[in-house]
Amino acid sequence: MQVEQTTFIDNINQVMQEELVLVAVLVVAIVVYLYLFLQFLKQKRELDSAENRVEMFQKTFDSSHEPVLILTDSNDILYANPVMVQFFKLKRDFLIHKLSPMPQIKLKEYWETLDVVIKESESNFKEESLSFYNIHLKFEYEEGIPIDMHIQRMPLQDNESQWCSIISIQDLRKESDETQNRHLHPITNMPTEIQAFQDLPSLYTKIHLDDSKVALVLLHLDNLNMLRAIVGYEQANKVIIKFTEYLEDIASTMEVKAYHTLGNNFLLSIANIKSSLGIISLVEEIQERVASLYKMKDVKLHLTMSAGIAIYPDSGTSRSLIDNTYKALFEAQKDGEGKVHIYIQDDDNENYDEFSLHNEMYSAMEKNEFEVYYQPVYDAKTQEMVSAEALVRWVHPEHGIITPDVFIPLMEKTGFIIELGHFVLEEVLKQQKRWELFKFNQIAISINIASIELKTESFLENVKKQLDYHKVYPHLIRFEITENDPMFHEGTMKKYISKLKKLGVGITLDDFGAGYNSFSYLQQFPGDLLKIDKALVTSIMSSEDKQRVVKAMIDLGQTMDMKVLVEGIENKRMAELMVSYGCDYLQGYYFSKPVPVFEFQKLLYVKEGI
Numbered sequence: 272m273q274v275e276q277t278t279f280i281d282n283i284n285q286v287m288q289e290e291l292v293l294v295a296v297l298v299v300a301i302v303v304y305l306y307l308f309l310q311f312l313k314q315k316r317e318l319d320s321a322e323n324r325v326e327m328f329q330k331t332f333d334s335s336h337e338p339v340l341i342l343t344d345s346n347d348i349l350y351a352n353p354v355m356v357q358f359f360k361l362k363r364d365f366l367i368h369k370l371s372p373m374p375q376i377k378l379k380e381y382w383e384t385l386d387v388v389i390k391e392s393e394s395n396f397k398e399e400s401l402s403f404y405n406i407h408l409k410f411e412y413e414e415g416i417p418i419d420m421h422i423q424r425m426p427l428q429d430n431e432s433q434w435c436s437i438i439s440i441q442d443l444r445k446e447s448d449e450t451q452n453r454h455l456h457p458i459t460n461m462p463t464e465i466q467a468f469q470d471l472p473s474l475y476t477k478i479h480l481d482d483s484k485v486a487l488v489l490l491h492l493d494n495l496n497m498l499r500a501i502v503g504y505e506q507a508n509k510v511i512i513k514f515t516e517y518l519e520d521i522a523s524t525m526e527v528k529a530y531h532t533l534g535n536n537f538l539l540s541i542a543n544i545k546s547s548l549g550i551i552s553l554v555e556e557i558q559e560r561v562a563s564l565y566k567m568k569d570v571k572l573h574l575t576m577s578a579g580i581a582i583y584p585d586s587g588t589s590r591s592l593i594d595n596t597y598k599a600l601f602e603a604q605k606d607g608e609g610k611v612h613i614y615i616q617d618d619d620n621e622n623y624d625e626f627s628l629h630n631e632m633y634s635a636m637e638k639n640e641f642e643v644y645y646q647p648v649y650d651a652k653t654q655e656m657v658s659a660e661a662l663v664r665w666v667h668p669e670h671g672i673i674t675p676d677v678f679i680p681l682m683e684k685t686g687f688i689i690e691l692g693h694f695v696l697e698e699v700l701k702q703q704k705r706w707e708l709f710k711f712n713q714i715a716i717s718i719n720i721a722s723i724e725l726k727t728e729s730f731l732e733n734v735k736k737q738l739d740y741h742k743v744y745p746h747l748i749r750f751e752i753t754e755n756d757p758m759f760h761e762g763t764m765k766k767y768i769s770k771l772k773k774l775g776v777g778i779t780l781d782d783f784g785a786g787y788n789s790f791s792y793l794q795q796f797p798g799d800l801l802k803i804d805k806a807l808v809t810s811i812m813s814s815e816d817k818q819r820v821v822k823a824m825i826d827l828g829q830t831m832d833m834k835v836l837v838e839g840i841e842n843k844r845m846a847e848l849m850v851s852y853g854c855d856y857l858q859g860y861y862f863s864k865p866v867p868v869f870e871f872q873k874l875l876y877v878k879e880g881i
Contacts, residue, residue: 338440343427346370346386349435358442359410376420377407389422389436408440417443458508459515461531465820467538468806470528471593474540486550488539489579489596492561493608495535498574510564510574517560521553533814538596547582547613554578554611575609584680586614591676594809628678632665632687636694640666643698644865645716647874648836648858651850656874658715660751660858661699662865663691683721692724693733699748700741702868707743711875717749717779725752725767735774745775751802753781768798779836783824801828805839805859812844822852829853 332339338355342348346369351361359374373384383391403420419441427433456463462470474485492514499507518529518537526542544550561576579600581592586599595614603612635641641663648658665673682688699716706713724730738745750771768778779800803824811817821837828835837849840859849857863874 335439338442340370340438340440342370342386342389342436342438344434344436346373349427355440358440372410374408374410376403377409377415378403382409385438405443419443456531459512459531461515461519461529461537464530464532464538464816467528467530467532467540467593471540474542484544484582484585486539486541486544486547486580486582487592487596488541488550488554489532489600490537490539490554490557491577491579491600491604492535493575493577493604495574513564514561517557521557533816538593544582547580547585550580550582550613551611554580558609577603577609578611579603579614580611581614591806593806597810628673628681629685631667632678632682635665635667636690640668641691641694642666642867643695643702644867645871646858646865647863647871648717648856649862651846651854651857656714657856658717658749659871660717660719660865661695662719663695664865683723686723688721689724689727689730692718692720692730696734696737696748697741700737700743703743703747704741706872706875711872713747714875715747715749715777717751717777719751719753719781722752731767731770731774734771734776738774738776746777749777749779749800751779751781752798780833783828798833800836800856801831801833802836802838808837808839808845808859811848818848821849825849825852825854829855 332350332352335352336354338358339350339352340348340355340359341350347367348361348365348370349367351359351365355361356365359370362368370385373386375382375384376388378388401422403422406418406420408416408418408420421439421441423437423439425435425437427435455461455466492511495507495510498510515529515531515537518539521527521539522529528540530538530540532538541550541553558576558578561574564574577600579596579598579602580586581595581599583592586592586595599612599614602614603610606612642665644662644664645659646662647656648660649655650657663675665678667673679688682691695718699718703713703716705711720730738748752768772778777800778798779802780798781802782804783801801824803821807817807821807824811821825835825837834855836856836858837854838858840846840849840857840861842861845859846857846861
């Protein structure tokens with residue numbers, strides 16, 4: 272009996288021990304399960320975070336016209352926009368798969384796979400970006416494609432344990448084709464106004480060297496719309512083509528270039544002219560040809576042509592010459608159809624004797640005849656003044672106020688522009704300090720600089736010295752650099768601008784659109800503000816082509832993280848149109864002309880309510 276009781280107790284103990292083991296195993300299993308579940312939740316949160324980032328990237332890049340790829344450090348594809356899918360010929364199930372075959376990039380003389388390029392460069396640009404220009408790419412389907420490539424490193428998770436590379440590629444073959452097509456009119460296949468803007472700077476340079484003159488002639492077929500209503504669209508286009516063939520014949524026998532700018536408008540650039548009489552004679556010959564362009568059976572439809580002419584340098588500076596042809600055409604059309612008008616500068620812009628001005632400008636600096644005017648810049652949305660541009664005027668004792676259109680080109684040729692630049696900078700800094708001391712609202716002031724100033728060894732040193740001396744915050748000064756300056760295209764501009772930006776001053780790319788630089792130039796240009804050339808804004812209300820160009824430039828500038836300013840706003844309709852395009856800032860006579868400092872201070876005074 273005692274033995275049986277002992278056996279029973281042992282069995283109970285054994286069962287209890289087994290149950291305890293089971294409980295322990297169960298507890299461990301639960302702990303492991305909870306741990307794995309928590310890890311799953313953590314991974315899910317991280318995956319959701321990554322997916323959210325990818326979704327954000329996707330919405331951003333889906334509409335891009337350039338190939339964009341997001342690649343993990345393990346070479347898995349997280350995203351490729353439709354253009355990239357087509358460019359790399361990716362398979363339908365490319366997501367979360369390895370990029371294969373891996374594209375190769377030619378850097379200097381050697382080919383490296385894309386992942387190796389990223390890995391080798393990572394230490395140099397983590398959390399930054401890296402750009403490769405004018406390189407070549409090859410992969411399974413294509414070989415030796417010229418491209419520009421931009422790589423941006425981004426963390427996928429908040430703890431930065433996983434990273435990805437955002438790779439954007441600019442196919443330079445496509446850019447070349449698009450540029451070529453954009454520069455040709457779709458009906459006549461003639462160069463457009465875009466090409467004219469590119470050609471003119473070299474023409475201006477040539478005539479300076481030859482000491483000659485150039486004329487721009489804007490031709491307008493007056494009653495082409497009436498003809499279109501009578502004979503139809505196709506027949507009217509045949510008349511236009513016949514007219515362009517005639518212009519091309521003229522261009523082949525003379526120093527003339529012809530452009531089809533708008534529907535009824537054509538532009539001629541004529542070099543090495545001796546007098547305006549020769550230009551008038553040529554225009555009259557063209558008018559005679561236009562009158563006999565179209566015959567319907569035995570009936571000849573009488574067409575007329577108006578013309579606006581601007582001659583450089585007689586009709587103004589090279590920068591304003593195209594504007595002046597539109598002004599001249601407007602004056603011609605006021606007198607009726609078939610009229611011709613040559614633009615003549617206003618009385619305050621009379622033709623001065625260049626030799627006399629050259630001799631007088633040195634003493635003018637000593638006599639304090641130069642004065643800085645200020646033209647306000649307004650926020651497009653709030654219509655509040657946010658900055659201003661400093662513009663110099665020569666207050667001549669005999670001629671009165673001489674505008675920069677007259678004396679700046681002369682100073683650039685003689686090198687006196689460097690001394691004038693020092694004067695303007697010092698005057699602006701003095702004024703900024705006065706506004707600070709008297710509690711005026713301080714806004715950034717833009718100063719135009721010429722490339723000859725920027726390239727002098729003393730320029731940067733002088734800017735730093737003046738900022739320190741006057742104790743003015745660098746962000747209150749901006750320097751405006753012209754896009755169509757030849758130095759910009761030499762690739763040396765970036766070096767000088769980078770040094771300027773290190774001082775803390777702002778940089779504006781002025782007259783954008785005059786040279787129509789490519790997207791790759793903007794990528795290299797470390798600017799803060801993009802200023803669209805006013806020549807594109809002139810007559811914009813009646814030109815859908817110009818409206819599309821300006822809208823595209825605003826979008827392009829903002830895509831490059833630059834604020835966009837449109838100058839030349841002359842009326843409320845133009846201002847409202849630019850606001851509808853999403854422009855950031857506006858400048859022009861509609862808001863205010865350039866005014867002397869005592870008038871400009873009133874604008875600051877009213878704003879502050881002092």
